[in-house]
Amino acid sequence: MAHFSQTSSAVGSHPRLLKDHPRLRQYVTHRQIYLLILPGLLYFIIFKVAPIWGYTVAFEDFNPFKGILGSKWVGLHYFVQLVHGKYFLEMFRNTVVISLMNLVFYFPAPIILALLLNEIRNEPFRRVNQTILYVPHFMSWVVIAGVTFFLLSVDVGVVNKAISFFGGKPVSFLSNKWLFWWIILLQNVWRETGWGTIIFLAAMSQIDPTMYEAATVDGASRLQQIVRITIPSIMPTIVILFIIQLGQIIQVSFEQILLMSNPYVLSVAQVFDTYAYSQGVVGGNFSIGVAVGIFKSVIGLVMVVTANTAIKRLGQEGIY
């Protein structure tokens, strides 16, 4: 009742307009809701949709002073240059290796830790430890790079101090090509394992406790209960997260790599985003920077769509 009096008082002089156009009436009824949505909507349009317009830069010989419309069109020139460039295979390899290492080594970690946490009966003990385990997640990559530096640096790192103490020669871990990928992996494990347990613990809390009771009555050991009850029950969660991560394979933490990269490890550290950054933002070669970005986005999109289709095929709900 209040609805009608609202709208007709606002546009009281045009009752026919509203009567003949039910859609219009809906807009008017909801005008305040639209007002509430407006800032957010503007945000998404300006900062999420509009930048796509910047993709045209990759097809042009972009000159910042001439702008997008004034620069010369070159079509796929920069894409061709990118694929044939000497860094392309490197970037591709580095990205894939880092992502796969994450998938193989990092991914199981929160699951295992969650399974162990789930077995702890002492509530205070469990909660205190969880609190501690989540701490690294809230540290910025700068702080984490700093911590890594204080651990592994050849000048001031604890590890090297210990090596010296025992009479050895300090090792330059951070400029070692072969160690770079492992350092990146360990940073990620250290930072995210604790926090990553949350979602699995949430899934575990949904498991029907009577199943465990029945298993105990049947004489199953706790280990058997974990393997036969807990793991299968959280398998849907595991599968979804695994496939999501697989879909993100082209996405490597740009900030982390940027901070840990140095001239010595560049050949193993360079990924698409860092190349785009150094070429585009730093070097001013916007065209090739955007070309790299588009390339990465396309692959990423294909991966996400494939991953989502895979999830749906398995009977689970996808992301969309």
Add this chain to the structure above:
Amino acid sequence: MSLRRRTSLLDVIAASVIVVSSLLCILPFIYIVIVSLTDPSVYVPMKLVLIPRKLSLDIYRYILSSPNFLNALKSTVIITFVGVAINIPVTFAMAYGLTKRKLPHRKVIMGLVIFALLFDAGIIPNYLLVRSLGLMNTYWAVILPAATNSWSIIVARSFLDSIPSELEDSAKIDGCSDITIFVRIIIPLSTAAIATLGLFFAVSHWNVYVKPLMYLTDSTKRTLQVYVATLLADTQGAGNAAAVGQDEFLLPSETIQMATVVLAMLPIMLVYPFLQRYFMKGVMLGSVKG
């Protein structure tokens, strides 16, 4: 009350692994804090010292009086506070609007949010956008692109959905407009969600690195994270360029770096224990598909 069981091998293994993991998580921080408290007079580079002979706050005093550091701190604080002040209204207002099932084009708008979740235009297009908006070298360049995000909107919407519509209906009957309902009823009921999301936003503003690096070219506008990164990079290459402190002791660069890192993470560490349960609730909300 669970059944009392004998402590089995599994219990021992589980507890050990967990304790070791926890130690691995905090020991590095503890080490850094301790070393940063070393009195400069007893510091020897390259010497493995786990417990310094003399503790002092000299290094911190030096840093806290350094204008570069204070500028950086100021920048980060401004960005964090203004950022969250924008984040909460924008996010919750939009989330509330999206709970209205009868809103025309609601699905389209929601689709836009999900699209943004899956797709990001990339560094350079965003950079070009900020440039063309004339925001270069302003705090807005860092704050506005982070005004909200898809995940927060989805979580906020899930939360707001759980508020019974009877409350809104009865307010409507009393003649309240939508905005009045939002401000007078919904917001006060949402303090938990606001606190949770607010904290997530605050942490992300505090920790942001790449955006200030790209957009805040003025060295006085540098944020704390950028300042720390520069500090670390400086001595990485140049060797131990030390500073001279008030007491005429050469302040070792290592301890300066460590103390700066400690200060960069201190606010989060201080706030964290009290608010940890809010963080967890937020993630649980987000992990249940709305």
